Amino acid sequence: MSNQSRTWILIGLSVLIVIGVALILVPLLTPNIALDFLTPGPTALIIDQSDLPYPAVPRITVGDAQTALELNQAVFIDVRSEQQYARGHITGAKSMPLNELESHLTELNKDQPIITYCT
Structure with a gap:
């Protein structure tokens, strides 16, 4: 070489x-x-809402719901059964099982945002 x-x-x-x-x-x-x-950055999650029930009902992100909860800007309604509510729920949420929801509507303030959840 x-x-x-x-x-x-x-x-x-x-x-x-x-x-x-x-x-x-x-x-x-x-x-x-x-x-x-x-480090993964934020990602946009695009969900096809055309197959969701009640497509005219506005939906919010978990982050927006968390902010509303922290600032007491909305009423949270747990629409699961009483048993599921008893096992755990968002602090301050009201229990109104879906099958009884209509009878509880008069208890809600129409001028305050309402956030329902089931999981």
Whole structure:
């Protein structure tokens, strides 16, 4: 092997070593920047609502419901059975099982947002 070939091999190995060291050190020295590409960002969830019951009824995101709960901006109605409600429910939610909901409608304020849930 000629001296020129050895020189190019050594240069190539040196470049690979420098790249390898950089790939190891950059994430260690700048973890927030280096790992940003690994952190999943927000994703939009598109749901076809045409098959949902009552398509004219507006729906909100879980985040918006959480905000309404924290700011006391809505009444939460649990439409599950009394037994399911007793096992656990959103704090402050009223129990109005779906099969009894119509008889409880007069208890609700029409001017206050109402959020119903069943899971």
